[in-house]
Amino acid sequence: MLRAVYKNLRLFWKYHLTGYPGKGPEEETELGIYYLDFNLDEYYRKILSFKKLYAISKIAEITYRDKKYPILKINFKGIKTNKKLLVIAGIHGNEQAAMMAIPEILKELRSRFSRYREMEIRIITPANPVGATCKSRYNAEGLDINRDFVIFRSREAALIKKEVEKFRPDFVLSLHESPQKQGMFFYANKFVPQETAVRIIKFLKENKFSLTETDYYGRKLKIAGYSPLGFGFAILNRLWKKFIKAQTMGAYLSSIKIPVITVETPWRSSNKEERISGHLAVFKQLTDSMLRQSGRRKVDEIPRIGKAQSTQAP
Numbered sequence: 001m002l003r004a005v006y007k008n009l010r011l012f013w014k015y016h017l018t019g020y021p022g023k024g025p026e027e028e029t030e031l032g033i034y035y036l037d038f039n040l041d042e043y044y045r046k047i048l049s050f051k052k053l054y055a056i057s058k059i060a061e062i063t064y065r066d067k068k069y070p071i072l073k074i075n076f077k078g079i080k081t082n083k084k085l086l087v088i089a090g091i092h093g094n095e096q097a098a099m100m101a102i103p104e105i106l107k108e109l110r111s112r113f114s115r116y117r118e119m120e121i122r123i124i125t126p127a128n129p130v131g132a133t134c135k136s137r138y139n140a141e142g143l144d145i146n147r148d149f150v151i152f153r154s155r156e157a158a159l160i161k162k163e164v165e166k167f168r169p170d171f172v173l174s175l176h177e178s179p180q181k182q183g184m185f186f187y188a189n190k191f192v193p194q195e196t197a198v199r200i201i202k203f204l205k206e207n208k209f210s211l212t213e214t215d216y217y218g219r220k221l222k223i224a225g226y227s228p229l230g231f232g233f234a235i236l237n238r239l240w241k242k243f244i245k246a247q248t249m250g251a252y253l254s255s256i257k258i259p260v261i262t263v264e265t266p267w268r269s270s271n272k273e274e275r276i277s278g279h280l281a282v283f284k285q286l287t288d289s290m291l292r293q294s295g296r297r298k299v300d301e302i303p304r305i306g307k308a309q310s311t312q313a314p
Helices: 002-016 040-048 096-111 129-134 155-167 194-206 231-244 249-255 272-293
Strands: 055-064 067-077 083-089 119-125 171-178 185-188 226-228 260-266
Touching: 040 067, 040 096, 040 129, 055 129, 055 155, 067 096, 067 129, 067 155, 083 096, 083 155, 083 272, 096 119, 096 171, 096 260, 096 272, 119 155, 119 272, 155 249, 171 249, 171 272, 185 194, 194 226, 194 260, 194 272, 231 249, 249 260, 260 272
Parallel strands: 083 119, 083 171, 171 260, 185 226
Antiparallel strands: 055 067, 067 119, 185 260
């Protein structure tokens, strides 16, 4: 009993109360991650295979052990740009399904261009390339990038901040995985319209996605799969920011009043298809909601989605 309490306190300190929790990009061994068939070089090849369709560029190269690892920016621009969405994947390099969902999103954009013709969608991936190649939550310096949105010590967090300021998105979708035993969920800050969150949850339930009833802190969710961030989160974040000098990307976006949804699929699951499909499903429902709010879609129009397609390059 005491040993379990000590372990939980130690892990809480490591993940939430210290600036450099890792000794470099160390691999996580304590939270039961089921690793998928992810290879960073192959991932780059898949992304770059879309270069004839989208504007793809390197926004930075992170050097680790004399090798350079690019952070890529992918830009999709429709005929009009009534709504702008920024998607971030791979801020934690060991959350593999979050990154593996990006080729599926690119296939979706390619196959259904007319659906997105009034949007500009920008994707940054992998946001932590050194972590991605090392199966690590941390960057080359052992820093958790997703706790670095106060001081911006890491180059990666500073780059994301710069892209947010340049792009000025209407919405941000942040793709993650987490250690709940089963089922996915998503966080939504107070700027996310309730109808958007309800639409996503309704779709996930109707299509029989497994939804967790607790978040990874063990907190009971009033609605399975949905964790709204309200007043309590704001108070906790103020204390965290003031005394620890840390906050997540989601908290930073909240501070500048940008709606953000953070998807969390279960990294303990061996079901690769469902882990990837959860991210794709939220992307499709979120973009549809954004377009409906811009006046193009009918309120009762709910597009259907199957499970993830193959992640092989087109």
